[in-house]
Each structure stands twice: as C-alpha cells, then as structure tokens.
Amino acid sequence: MFDSLTERLGKTLKNVRGQGRLTEDNIRDTMREIRMALLEADVALPVVKQFVERARQRALGREVVRSVSPGQALIKVVNDELVAVMGGEQTELNLRTRPPAVILVAGLQGAGKTTTVAKLARRLSERDRKRVAVVSADIHRPAARDQLETLAGEVGVQYLGVAGANDAVGIARGALEEARRSAHDVLIVDTAGRLAIDEAMMAEVRDVHAALEPAETLFVVDSLSGQDAAQTAKAFDEALPLTGVVLTKTDGDARGGAALSVRMVTGKPIKFLGAGEKTDALEVFHPDRVASRILGKGDVVSLVEEAQQNVDTDKADKLAKKLKKGKGFDLSDLREQLDQMNQMGGISAMMDKLPGMGGMSQAQMQQAAGAAGQTTHMIAIIDSMTPTERRRPDSINGSRKRRIANGSGTRVQDVNRLLKQHTQMSKMMKRASKKGGMQKMMRGMGGAGQIPPGMGGS
Amino acid sequence: MRLFGLFKGKKKDPAPPGDEAGVDKAAVDDTTAPQEAAEQEEQPRLDAGLEKTRSRMGGGLRALFGGRALDDELIEQIEEELLLADTGIDATRTILDTLRREAKRARTTSEVRDILRRTLVDMLVPRESEPSQPPPGQPWVMLVVGVNGSGKTTTIGKLAQRLQAAGHSVALAAGDTFRAAAVEQLQQWGARVGVPVIAQKTGSDSAAVIHDALAHARSRGIEIVLADTAGRLHTQANLMDELRKVRRVIARFDETAPHETLLVLDGGSGQNALVQARQFGAAVDVTGLAITKLDGTAKGGIAFAIVQETGLPIRFIGVGEKPEDLRPFDPEAFVDALLGNE
Numbered sequence: 001m002f003d004s005l006t007e008r009l010g011k012t013l014k015n016v017r018g019q020g021r022l023t024e025d026n027i028r029d030t031m032r033e034i035r036m037a038l039l040e041a042d043v044a045l046p047v048v049k050q051f052v053e054r055a056r057q058r059a060l061g062r063e064v065v066r067s068v069s070p071g072q073a074l075i076k077v078v079n080d081e082l083v084a085v086m087g088g089e090q091t092e093l094n095l096r097t098r099p100p101a102v103i104l105v106a107g108l109q110g111a112g113k114t115t116t117v118a119k120l121a122r123r124l125s126e127r128d129r130k131r132v133a134v135v136s137a138d139i140h141r142p143a144a145r146d147q148l149e150t151l152a153g154e155v156g157v158q159y160l161g162v163a164g165a166n167d168a169v170g171i172a173r174g175a176l177e178e179a180r181r182s183a184h185d186v187l188i189v190d191t192a193g194r195l196a197i198d199e200a201m202m203a204e205v206r207d208v209h210a211a212l213e214p215a216e217t218l219f220v221v222d223s224l225s226g227q228d229a230a231q232t233a234k235a236f237d238e239a240l241p242l243t244g245v246v247l248t249k250t251d252g253d254a255r256g257g258a259a260l261s262v263r264m265v266t267g268k269p270i271k272f273l274g275a276g277e278k279t280d281a282l283e284v285f286h287p288d289r290v291a292s293r294i295l296g297k298g299d300v301v302s303l304v305e306e307a308q309q310n311v312d313t314d315k316a317d318k319l320a321k322k323l324k325k326g327k328g329f330d331l332s333d334l335r336e337q338l339d340q341m342n343q344m345g346g347i348s349a350m351m352d353k354l355p356g357m358g359g360m361s362q363a364q365m366q367q368a369a370g371a372a373g374q375t376t377h378m379i380a381i382i383d384s385m386t387p388t389e390r391r392r393p394d395s396i397n398g399s400r401k402r403r404i405a406n407g408s409g410t411r412v413q414d415v416n417r418l419l420k421q422h423t424q425m426s427k428m429m430k431r432a433s434k435k436g437g438m439q440k441m442m443r444g445m446g447g448a449g450q451i452p453p454g455m456g457g458s
Numbered sequence: 459m460r461l462f463g464l465f466k467g468k469k470k471d472p473a474p475p476g477d478e479a480g481v482d483k484a485a486v487d488d489t490t491a492p493q494e495a496a497e498q499e500e501q502p503r504l505d506a507g508l509e510k511t512r513s514r515m516g517g518g519l520r521a522l523f524g525g526r527a528l529d530d531e532l533i534e535q536i537e538e539e540l541l542l543a544d545t546g547i548d549a550t551r552t553i554l555d556t557l558r559r560e561a562k563r564a565r566t567t568s569e570v571r572d573i574l575r576r577t578l579v580d581m582l583v584p585r586e587s588e589p590s591q592p593p594p595g596q597p598w599v600m601l602v603v604g605v606n607g608s609g610k611t612t613t614i615g616k617l618a619q620r621l622q623a624a625g626h627s628v629a630l631a632a633g634d635t636f637r638a639a640a641v642e643q644l645q646q647w648g649a650r651v652g653v654p655v656i657a658q659k660t661g662s663d664s665a666a667v668i669h670d671a672l673a674h675a676r677s678r679g680i681e682i683v684l685a686d687t688a689g690r691l692h693t694q695a696n697l698m699d700e701l702r703k704v705r706r707v708i709a710r711f712d713e714t715a716p717h718e719t720l721l722v723l724d725g726g727s728g729q730n731a732l733v734q735a736r737q738f739g740a741a742v743d744v745t746g747l748a749i750t751k752l753d754g755t756a757k758g759g760i761a762f763a764i765v766q767e768t769g770l771p772i773r774f775i776g777v778g779e780k781p782e783d784l785r786p787f788d789p790e791a792f793v794d795a796l797l798g799n800e
Contacts, residue, residue: 109607142646251512
C-alpha cells in the first residue's frame, strides 16, 4: 500500500543522500518535495504542514548540519518523524477486563466495519483461543445484520441475535447479557456506518458505548480515504473514547496517507490493517516497519543508525590529530579501521543495506564477501604481532613473519600482503594529511563513495 | 450526461419500452425551460447537501475574495482550499496556472472569482457523454462497478426508486454474489421500491445471475436493468478478470449492452479515486461516474481531477440518505455550491 509514497520519498531523499553539505536551499527543496509526496499520498494538509515544519526545524538543527554526513542525517530525521507520527511501538488489543470484554467497532459508511468484525473474531478465536461472540447493532442498512450473521457462521463464532430489540442500544445490551450468561470471553459489537456530521447517529453510537463500557473502541478507517479522514477521525474521537484504529483496504494501491492523518489527529494507535477479501486477512500494524518501508528499499535508516552507533568518532578524531602531528599510520591504527568495518557487519552486510546495490553482479558480491573474510584475517595477523612490531613494521623480518603467520593461522604470503597494504595506506595517509585531510584520503581508498559516515572525520 | 432525463421524461411523454423517445427524448429536452426551472428548485437541496464542503472550501474562498487582487498569498490560500477538498496536486496546479494566466488583468476580486468559477466548470465538462441505447425490444442495461464500500448497492436502490417513481419498469440483478448478505440487501431494496430482484444464492456466478436478469427483463418487457457487482479493489487482478467476464456475458446477450457502465466512487476517497477510474476504465470500459457520500465530507475536489484525467462524465452525486439525495450531476451547480454562490 505504501509503495508509491515510498517511491516518491525515496526519489526525493536520494537527491540529498549524497550531499556532503546541506544548504538552506536544498533543505527547502527537499521539504517542498516531501510536502508534495505526502499530499499525493492523501495525508491531511494540516498534518503535512506540521510534519514538514518539524522535519525542517530538525534539519536546520545541529544534529543534521554538524553531522558527518548531513544527507543521511536528514533521512534519519524524516524517518524519526514518520515513526513518531505513526506512533512508535506496536500496540496490542487490551482485553484484560472482567469477561466478556467488549470491542466496539465504529466508522464511516463503507469503511469496512463488518468485515473487520469478522476478521477480528476469527483472529481472537483461532489464534488467541478466546470464546468470541459477535452482534450487529446496525438497524439502518438493509441486511447489515444478515451480513454479520453469515460471516460469524463462516469464521465459526456465535452471533448473538437479540429477539425483540429494535434499537441499537437494546440490541447491544441484550447481546452483552447473553454473552455474559453464555460465558463468552469477548463480544464484538458492529455499529451502523455513519457520517461524522450526523448528530443523531453520533448520539446513537455514544449511547451504545455508554451501555457497553467496551474494553476497546476501534475506529475503522478506509485507507483509500482522502483529506476528510482527519476531520472524521477527530469527530469520532471527540464523540467516543477511541482506543485504537483499524486501517482497511490496504491491499489496494492507495498511499496510506490516511494512516498518518488519523494517527496524528487522534493520537490513537493503529492496531490492525485489513489487507484482503478473506477473513484471515488482518495484520498487526508495526509503525516502525511501515516508516522504514516508506523510506524504503535498502534499509538506509538502519545503516545510518548503525553507523552512528558503531563508528567511534573520538577514535577517528584521535587518528586525524595523530597524523596531523606528523606521526605515521601504524599497524594499530590499521587494526582500528578494520575493526570498525567489521563492527558494521563487514562489507557484505553494508552492501545489503545500501540502496541500489540490489543490481550488483554475482562476481561483485563474491568479491565483497571475500573482502569481508579478509578483514578478519588481517585483524588476526595484527593481533599476533608484538606492540613493537605494530609500531615499527620495518622490524618484521622473515622469522617474525613465520611466527606471526603461525600465530594467526595464516600464511607468510598473507602477512606480506598485509604489510604491503599497510605501506601503501601509510603513503596515502601522508599525502592526505598534507593535502586536505582524511576525507580526501578516504575518498581515494578504492572509490569508496559509500564509505561509512564518520570514518572520514570531518 | 443527461441520464437524469430518465427521471423526468416518462411522465410527460409516456413511450413504449425500447422506443428511443422513452429514454432519450428527455435527454434531448434537457436544456429546455421546464428543466431549468426544475433544476433551480433543486439547487437548495444540493446546497444543503454540500453545506459542509462549502462552509469549509467556499467559506474559505469567500473570505479570500474580500477585496484584493490576485497576489501570491491569495494564490496560496486558494491552493490550500483546493488541496483540502481533495483536488490533488496536479489538478490544483492546472487550476492555479489557468487562474494566474487568465486573472492577470483582473481588476476586482469578483473578476478573479468569475475566472476561477469558469475554470472549475470547464474542467468538469466531460469529453464523452451520452449513454448508448439498446435496440428495440431489449432492456437498457446499466452495470454498476466499484471498490468495496463505495456505495454501489445503495446507489442502485436509490436509482431504482427514482426510475420507478418516474414511471419506468425496472429490474435489479443481484450480481454481488461474494459479499455476505449483499443479495439480501438488494432484495430489501427491491421490496421497498417494488421492483423485481433477480438473484441466486451467495457464491454463485455473477455473470450468470446478470444474464438471468437480462433474459427475465426481455421476456417481461422491462425497460431497465440495473446490475450490481461485488466490490473489488482494482489491484485484484482475478476479480478484475471476473468483471471483464461479466461484461462479455452481457455483450453476448445484446452487443450494444451494457449501455452504461457506472463506476461508483466514494466521495470521501482521496487521490486513489483517479487510479480506480483508470483501472476500472481499462478493465470494463467505464462510461460514467457516480460520486457518493458527498454529504458528510468537506470535499468534491476529486471530481476535477477525475474528469480532467479520464474525460468521463459524472452522472450522479450522492448528497444524502434519501433517494432524492441521489442527484444528477450539474457542473455549474456543483461549482457554485463549492464556491458559495451569492
């Protein structure tokens, strides 16, 4: 469902991803693009404004501007904001009450309430082993009660028809009594679809709510809905103490902006997604996953987070200072660099997370994987050296090489290759420290435009 | 787009079923004076139905036209109001571009307003219009399609009631054989209106039910068949295939049928309605649109985007619960309701 929004935001963020420096101009352009992407996804305008403003504030703040890789930091900001809007953590139904726990389901006409009731009933009875009963308090739409009764039969839960009751409150009360008598764990109550502006209908559902004191009051909203979703959600939230939201028809190709709007306007968690015609097509909603799906493709965000966690900027700073003082790049320094690369899960793990790497050829992948294995070997070799050897690689003669190779379980050729690589790197370092610092050097290292942020110092 | 002529023609000019005059003459009569009088009467209803839309959008716009020329701030505010009405980025841009171009020399705000009004009305003029007609002796067939919960069955019920009241003979085909109790829902409408409903049980073949209904209508000389179908998301390939099959079966019965394929869109839907129009159009050659549930929602802007893109005529809008709240679509009245006609 969120795919097109993903695509759109992905395109926008790609433009800033590689930016070493963010200016007010490119932040403004990016924010304008994000605004359009959200509007096209039917996120309500007030929500869009609020979202963009918050993201902009943070983008102009220290965390982004002073970050080692501002482009990626901006992506992280947008992601954080999306997760914040979506509601952080996944929220379960709370049915811990004296049984029968009542779930009241409300929403606009055609949002998918009755289908949702059937799906919930099936989930609770099959997965959670609850004794579930359902009832429809929809006295308005022709055959609404027949519909739920049929569905109840299909999913194998009891429909509690209430003889003689002709009003919504009466039906709800009767069903609750019956559910209590027959020792059901859960009673799910369907209500008539209504228009938020219809006072009489809203009063009716309020009365039903008061009569039932439900454990959960779920607002069902159509993911195809537009700007008005926010308004409607607000009206329902004011009329009823909602405890959660169910987003329906998510198997379509709507961009799901209603999810953002409803969540932001009501502050209530989205608990489930309806995602298909069948009665088992009900998914638990994971806000964080959806946010990263929106940002999309290669999981850029987690890469940024890992980079921030793993790369110790202090160490990078120390190294830079050391080099500036004219001291050489010794084997301990090399080990630290290798270690940081390993902490990031090695090169192949990094490749996985970088967008656009999906198209890498088999051979390239193998090469990368080989390189990852090499890092471990290289670290082992350095670990088998004495501190003096690490400081002064020239001192490593033939017998020392044999000892190191034996100690690290490698061959003398491997030790030689490492020493050669180190010599090359320290030459590069020397050049770099003269010509403009670490950043240039890192760029020089094997076309590493994708070098993890932080390693370049700055 | 004067399918609505159907509602009026019969009383003035009873004609035998199949006779062109029965269905079509009213359509031709549409622009005559009595019709206009009738529409003027109906304007308050539409106004009431779109009250909320107007109080948001029109209210906003009216306030904007308080007495200044077209500056950037005004443009931005109009943009916001249009976006809030689900007009969508592209259509909004088109409207604003036209407005900027046309209103450059506008001196007074009422000139700007007139230009905006004309721009909006122009955008609602469809490229194609009249529903086709059946050969003599065959029923006029309308196939009703749309996503789940858009209001197909209710629209059919209301249409049947109005057509029946206008003196036409109508049969309903319960082609939604998937959703639980959809057949019963249509049967209750049939009973309420007093028209026959041709149905089989849930789970049977939709095309077969509709074919039965057509045969029934032909043998009984019923003029109009309204065929319901199950709601489906346009992304569900197999269900869209099923709809193609329904259409083929109808065409096999009468190659000119269906004479109208009506796509029912939820007025509360956002930009996805465009995709729906596109996909249903590609699958079953939609010839007209109905936009429902415009009563409760602060919008209607989606109409611009859709007509702009598809060129399809909007035949009806639903502005309330009552049968008479299903109204023929009139671009001028619609835009005036949006802008707040003084």
